[in-house]
Amino acid sequence: MGGGADRKGETRRLIAGPFNRVEGDLEVRLTIERDQVVAAHVNSPLFRGFEAILAGKDPRDALTIVPRICGICSVSQSMAAQHALAELQGIAPPPNGLLAQAVVHAAENLADHLIHFHVFFMADFARQIYAPRPWFEEVHELFAAKTGTAVRAAIEARATLFHVMGILAGKWPHTLSLQPGGVTKAPDARDRMRLLATVRQFRAFCEKQLFGAPLEEVAALETADALQAFAETGGPAYAKTYLRIARDLDLHDAGLGPPRLMSFGGYRLPDETVFGPGLLRDGRKEEIDFSAIAEDLSHSWMLGEAAHPARGETVPDPQMCEPGYSWCKAPRLTGETVEVGAIARQANDGHPLALAMLRDGRANVHGRIVGRLLEIARLVPAMESWVRAMDVSEPFILHPRRIEDGAARGLAEAARGSLGHWVTVEKGRIAHYQIVAPTTWNFSPRDATGAPGPLEAALEGAPVLRGETTPVSVQHIVRSFDPCMVCTVH
Amino acid sequence: MSRLTPAKKTMLWLQSAGCGGCTMSLLCAEDPPLLDALDDFGIDCLWHPTISEESGAEVVALLEAIAEGRQKLDILCFEGSVVRGPADTGGFHMLAGTGKPMLHWLRRLAPKARDVVAVGTCAAFGGVTSAGANPSDACGLQYDGNLPGGALGAEFRSLSGNPVINVAGCPTHPNWVVEALMMLAEDGIGPDDLDRLSRPRFYADHLVHHGCSRNEYYEYKASAHHLSELGCMMENLGCLGTQAHGDCNTRSWNGEGSCTSGGYPCINCTAPEFEEPGRVFTETPKIGGVPIGLPTDMPKAWFIALASLSRAATPERLRANATADRIVSPPSIKSTNRR
Numbered sequence: 001m002g003g004g005a006d007r008k009g010e011t012r013r014l015i016a017g018p019f020n021r022v023e024g025d026l027e028v029r030l031t032i033e034r035d036q037v038v039a040a041h042v043n044s045p046l047f048r049g050f051e052a053i054l055a056g057k058d059p060r061d062a063l064t065i066v067p068r069i070c071g072i073c074s075v076s077q078s079m080a081a082q083h084a085l086a087e088l089q090g091i092a093p094p095p096n097g098l099l100a101q102a103v104v105h106a107a108e109n110l111a112d113h114l115i116h117f118h119v120f121f122m123a124d125f126a127r128q129i130y131a132p133r134p135w136f137e138e139v140h141e142l143f144a145a146k147t148g149t150a151v152r153a154a155i156e157a158r159a160t161l162f163h164v165m166g167i168l169a170g171k172w173p174h175t176l177s178l179q180p181g182g183v184t185k186a187p188d189a190r191d192r193m194r195l196l197a198t199v200r201q202f203r204a205f206c207e208k209q210l211f212g213a214p215l216e217e218v219a220a221l222e223t224a225d226a227l228q229a230f231a232e233t234g235g236p237a238y239a240k241t242y243l244r245i246a247r248d249l250d251l252h253d254a255g256l257g258p259p260r261l262m263s264f265g266g267y268r269l270p271d272e273t274v275f276g277p278g279l280l281r282d283g284r285k286e287e288i289d290f291s292a293i294a295e296d297l298s299h300s301w302m303l304g305e306a307a308h309p310a311r312g313e314t315v316p317d318p319q320m321c322e323p324g325y326s327w328c329k330a331p332r333l334t335g336e337t338v339e340v341g342a343i344a345r346q347a348n349d350g351h352p353l354a355l356a357m358l359r360d361g362r363a364n365v366h367g368r369i370v371g372r373l374l375e376i377a378r379l380v381p382a383m384e385s386w387v388r389a390m391d392v393s394e395p396f397i398l399h400p401r402r403i404e405d406g407a408a409r410g411l412a413e414a415a416r417g418s419l420g421h422w423v424t425v426e427k428g429r430i431a432h433y434q435i436v437a438p439t440t441w442n443f444s445p446r447d448a449t450g451a452p453g454p455l456e457a458a459l460e461g462a463p464v465l466r467g468e469t470t471p472v473s474v475q476h477i478v479r480s481f482d483p484c485m486v487c488t489v490h
Numbered sequence: 491m492s493r494l495t496p497a498k499k500t501m502l503w504l505q506s507a508g509c510g511g512c513t514m515s516l517l518c519a520e521d522p523p524l525l526d527a528l529d530d531f532g533i534d535c536l537w538h539p540t541i542s543e544e545s546g547a548e549v550v551a552l553l554e555a556i557a558e559g560r561q562k563l564d565i566l567c568f569e570g571s572v573v574r575g576p577a578d579t580g581g582f583h584m585l586a587g588t589g590k591p592m593l594h595w596l597r598r599l600a601p602k603a604r605d606v607v608a609v610g611t612c613a614a615f616g617g618v619t620s621a622g623a624n625p626s627d628a629c630g631l632q633y634d635g636n637l638p639g640g641a642l643g644a645e646f647r648s649l650s651g652n653p654v655i656n657v658a659g660c661p662t663h664p665n666w667v668v669e670a671l672m673m674l675a676e677d678g679i680g681p682d683d684l685d686r687l688s689r690p691r692f693y694a695d696h697l698v699h700h701g702c703s704r705n706e707y708y709e710y711k712a713s714a715h716h717l718s719e720l721g722c723m724m725e726n727l728g729c730l731g732t733q734a735h736g737d738c739n740t741r742s743w744n745g746e747g748s749c750t751s752g753g754y755p756c757i758n759c760t761a762p763e764f765e766e767p768g769r770v771f772t773e774t775p776k777i778g779g780v781p782i783g784l785p786t787d788m789p790k791a792w793f794i795a796l797a798s799l800s801r802a803a804t805p806e807r808l809r810a811n812a813t814a815d816r817i818v819s820p821p822s823i824k825s826t827n828r829r
Contacts, residue, residue, distance in 0.1 A: 016546045017586025020539040023510050027586030047582040048507050048573070049625025056622070064757060064771040068618040071511020071661060115517070123543050145543035146535065152525055159518045163745030170752020171743035172518070173511040173661055176717075176772070177752050184718040184753030186815040198745075316625070318576030327582075396815065397718045470546035486509050 011038075016470040017045075019478060021120040021145075023072045024485025026443075028478065029325075030471070032464050037474065040452070040459035042443050044328040047301075050490040051314045054433040059085055059403050059425050062433070066421070067174045069435070070487045072115075074173030075108040076414035077487070080421040080435075084410030086180035088425060089401040095270040096396040097182020099386045100168055102267040102274070103195065104178065105412070106383045107164040110202070112415030113342065113372045114161075116482045118143065118154035118238070121369065124475045125245055129465070135245055142241060150209070150238045157205040163198045167191050182397030187390065195387045203380050211377065212237030218377035222352035227370065239373050251366035252359060255458040255477035258337045259361035261344035262288060262441075264411040264418040267382070274382055275375075275413070278348035279338070283361035285348065289334065290409070293420075295436065296330040296447040299323050306448065309422040309434040310407060323446075327489040330444035330453060331436050339363055339454045340417025340438045341481060343371030351378075365480040372415075372482070404428050414438050416482045437487035455481060499564040499675045501528075502556065502599070503538040503609075506583050506592045507619045507628050508570025511661040512610035513540050518744060519664035527668050531675040536561070546587055553588070557598040565674055566603035566648075567667075568631055571612040571619040572596060572641035575627035582626040596631070596641055605674055606631065606648045607655045609667055614656035614689075615762035616640075622766075632656075632688070635763045655679060656688040659736065660759035663743060666693050689735065689760065697786060698731035698749075698756045701739035708732075710804040711797050712812035717772065718753045721812025725781050728772045729755035732785035736760045753815075 010033070017027035025046050031039040050069050054062060066081045067074040079101065086092060093101065122143035130136050142150035165172035168185055177184045187195065203215060211218050212235045221227050231243035246252070259282045266275030279286045296306045301324040303315040309331075317324060332338075343363045346354035353374055357367035403425050410421040417438030424432035444453035452460075455478065462473040505513070516524055517540075528535055537544055537552055544552070555561035572593055573582040580591025588595070600606050608631045611617035616635055619628040630640045632654040638644035647653060657666050670690050673679050685694045699708070707713070707722040714721035723729035731739075734756050738748045749756050757771050758764045774781045784793050810819040 015587050017588070018539065018546065018549050019586060020537075020542060020545050020549065023540075025505065025539075025583070025586045027584075043586070045584045045586050046507060046573075047626055048619050048628070052625045053618075053622035058770045060770055060772055065618060065621065065765075068509050068511070068660065071509035071514040074509070074511060074514075119541060127543065146525060146541055151541075152523065155517055155525065156520075156523050159520050159523065160745075162518050166742060166744030166747030168752075170747045170749045170754060173509075173514055175752060176749065176754035176757075179717060182718075185751075186718060186753075188816060316576065316582070318581075320576075320581055392816075397716075399716050470548075475545060 014469060016474060019470070021123060021479060022483045022485055023070070024488070026478070026483065026485050028459070028474065030459070030474065035464055037459050037462040037464060037471070040456045041325050042445060042453060042455050043326045044443060044485050044488045046485065047316055047327040047489050049314065049316070051433045051435060054430050057430050058428065059088065059423070059430055062423070062430065063176060063179065069490045070484060071173045072112055073108070073414040073416070073419070073484055073487050075105050075175065075178065076412045076419050078175065078178040079105055079412040080410040080419050082178050082180045082410065083412065084408045084421050084423045085403065087408035087410070088403045088406045088423070089180050091181055091398055091401060093182035094395050094398060096390050096394050097398070098269050099390050100183040100187070100396055101178055102269060103164060103383055103386050104169045104175070104183070105267060106379050107161055108172065109415040110376060110379055111158045111161055112482070113376050114154050114158050116415070117369070117372060118151050120482065121479045122150070122242065123148070124472055124479065127472060129472055133248065135241065135248065138241060139245065142238060153205070153209055157202060161198065161202045164195060167194050167198070179397060179400065181400055182395070184397060186396040187392060189392050192387060192390055192392055196384065199380065199383050199387060203384070206376060206380060210238050212240060215377045215380055219374065219381070222356070224356050227353065242369065246366045246369070251369070251476065252357070252364050254365040254462070254473065255480055256359060257339035257363040257454050257458055259283070260333070260336060260338040261347050261363060262333065262338040262340050262418055263345040263348040264288070264413055264420065266345055266413045269386070275345045275349045279333070280344070280347050280361065283358065292334040293436070294332055296332055298330070298448040299325060299445040300329050301327055302329060309420065309436050310409070310424070312434050314434070326445045328440055328444055330447045331441050332447055335449070337444070337451065337454050337457070338441055340441050341368060341371065342375045342415065343367045344417060345413055346371045346374055365476055368480040402428070414484070414487070416484050417441065419487070435490050437484065437490060439481070439483045439485060439488040442481050443483055443488055498532050498534045500534050500536050500562055501565040501567060501671070502536045502563055503567040503569065504592070504595070505539050506568070506570035507573045507626060508610060508612040508617070510569070512569050512667070515661040516664045516667050519668050524664070524668060527672065531672050533565070533671060533675050536563070550587055553595060553599065556602055559602065563599070563602050564604040565607060565671065566599055566605070567607045567609050568596065568613050569609040571616050571628035572631060573619070573626040573628050574641070575625070593641060600642055600646065600648065604649045605652055605655060605679065607657055607670060608632070609657050610662050611658045611660045611759055611764065614658040617660060618765045620765065633762060650678065652679065652681070653688050655684065655690065658687070658689050658760040660764070663693070663738070663741065665741065666690070685735070687762065693737045694735040694760065696735065696737040696740060698734040698736050698738045699785070700737070702731055702750050703739070704750060707808055707812050709800060710808050711801040712804050712808040715813055718815045719813050720815065720817070723750065723755040724774065726774050727755045728757070728770065728774050730758040730783070731756035733783065734758035734760060
């Protein structure tokens with residue numbers, strides 16, 4: 001590690017880690033020439049082996065174990081597993097069950113967006129390196145790690161929002177309330193009012209402090225110009241502070257992802273999927289070909305061959321041999337990298353502002369942040385409507401059926417993107433379980449063709465200032481993905 | 491206005507082979523929220539992976555300073571299991587940016603800390619990361635499941651003389667952690683404050699059964715048959731609330747929740763080896779129709795006698811509600827005044 005003068009043509013290397021304000025541990029190796037990153041290698045340094053832990057267990061036990069893969073995407077893991085088990089059981093929740101599952105899932109995703117923006121991402125603009133900027137004093141007051149007033153306000157708003165879990169899911173994280181047939185708590189009339197009160201309190205936080213505007217006004221923004229005009233009018237708001245910084249630092253030019261954005265579809269309701277699924281390839285919408293997913297192991301510390309997750313294995317290489325450099329596998333769709341996350345979800349749903357944030361069909365640091373903010377503005381009103389649509393006189397769950405044999409996949413959208421579980425059951429036991437998590441896609445290592453993963457490619461060209469050991473540009477790009485490293489390798 | 495503030499205590503937080511959920515839960519602390527609690531009790535958070543600004547080389551320099559005794563450390567919080575694999579190298583978690591296993595860092599830093607807190611059941615006993623075939627050879631700081639030992643060894647004591655303080659739970663309730671930190675900052679925690687498994691007694695001397703909203707069903711053995719039904723979950727649905735240590739039903743989670751109020755059984759997540767119950771989590775094994783697993787401290791003969799008596803006396807209201815997901819038979823209204 002360490003800096004040193006960069007003479008023309010001189011190559012140097014930096015190892016950035018422990019890379020914090022991401023979920024879990026992360027190491028990024030940077031190759032730097034002159035004043036920019038020319039290559040990046042992303043290492044997910046923790047292996048636990050959940051897929052092996054699940055093998056041999058009763059399929060019902062997956063619902064206790066998989067949420068514990070991740071303390072931040074806990075509900076998403078439950079949702080993916082229960083979708084797979086529902087397919088195996090051949091059942092589907094009644095309308096109330098779908099609504100309640102969506103409310104619980106949305107609460108987690110909203111909380112994750114909140115923590116990402118206020119606690120993980122914005123703190124880097126309060127670093128001393130930005131002291132000369134005209135916005136520094138304001139940002140430091142709001143977003144300095146641990147002390148920022150916005151940081152503290154957001155943590156409190158999140159704790160209040162999670163009362164949704166206390167009412168509907170027992171607790172968070174690691175609820176067992178999400179079942180293939182619905183949810184285990186049938187809220188009564190009073191619970192329904194309490195849920196509505198909690199979501200409306202969260203709306204008030206968003207409208208007063210985060211946006212300084214009604215959520216419907218934010219959700220109606222359609223162009224980059226309209227977004228900028230929004231930032232420059234009305235009273236102060238955390239998101240507006242960010243938008244001014246983004247313009248000053250040209251964050252829309254930073255950290256370009258691949259021109260392929262994927263979403264498995266946000267929230268399944270009785271009549272529709274809110275934030276519909278799809279693949280945006282070079283800006284054109286396609287259906288996802290699930291048979292074309294393969295996890296490449298060429299640069300992972302994993303033994304075996306590239307395979308579809310319905311067949312793939314997870315056998316760690318105890319020697320940690322080269323050219324492996326990460327415990328993360330490299331999922332590819334038709335041999336290509338794809339990016340997942342809120343911007344992919346919103347763009348696949350066709351929201352004009354999300355599409356306007358893409359540059360040549362690619363996400364970027366700014367687009368990823370706007371994607372999340374937009375999703376908050378759209379999701380809170382949706383959540384209110386879901387609570388109101390619950391009919392507390394009707395059932396919230398169907399009884400389960402036994403599973404003897406079968407194979408299924410369960411899909412969900414975590415805050416940070418597409419999550420898939422592929423499950424095979426034989427003689428009433430889990431015979432095979434594979435998980436491909438959002439950050440497995442985004443932070444994958446190189447594949448057999450040598451193609452870098454989405455983050456690795458996004459880091460190429462990032463500027464490095466003299467003396468920097470963990471370049472701030474790299475921090476912005478890495479954190480813009482809202483990575484979850486514990487899900488990544490699981 | 492001046493306030494009595496205790497001298498600053500320093501805290502370092504490390505995460506290893508867990509899900510990070512104990513930190514995510516900790517951020518749900520209310521009255522006061524986490525960061526206010528740290529301020530109010532004079533706890534200086536040197537570094538926490540989730541909330542601190544410092545990244546990379548800045549963090550490595552801090553760890554070195556603590557390990558070399560140049561930086562005082564009062565409280566080391568460790569979240570997640572310690573992985574020893576493959577083949578005792580600890581290579582399944584090399585702490586990013588250091589080229590060294592987390593196992594190595596833990597063993598260097600723990601002896602420098604006045605107190606060491608294992609946050610969550612993974613850090614305390616191994617937890618879910620050590621389930622199944624335990625692919626990463628995970629263990630707790632001072633326990634490997636039920637066996638004393640673990641990553642630091644049974645004889646380990648921090649500078650205060652305490653063993654590792656096991657704030658077990660999967661996840662931990664935010665206030666179990668906050669209150670343990672408050673105690674450490676204010677008066678310290680002594681051996682009498684910990685139970686046999688080194689869990690703080692302030693929450694571990696209670697049973698999850700205490701205050702459970704299903705207690706009337708338990709009393710009359712009116713049992714639920716399916717998740718979501720209102721009856722007692724001990725007989726059929728694997729609930730361990732009568733044996734599990736924790737105050738989950740006398741202090742609520744996320745406002746007003748708990749596992750049992752959420753419609754699913756207690757899985758005894760504060761205990762060593764809860765992750766491998768030897769049965770399906772949500773099903774009570776039975777021998778000859780009699781459920782296995784007695785309430786803690788209950789003599790078997792008396793339990794069976796009382797259970798059969800109370801089952802015979804089950805009010806119709808409870809029998810009806812026990813297998814419904816909402817109250818179908820409300821309590822009758824009667825005057826309680828003396829006449």
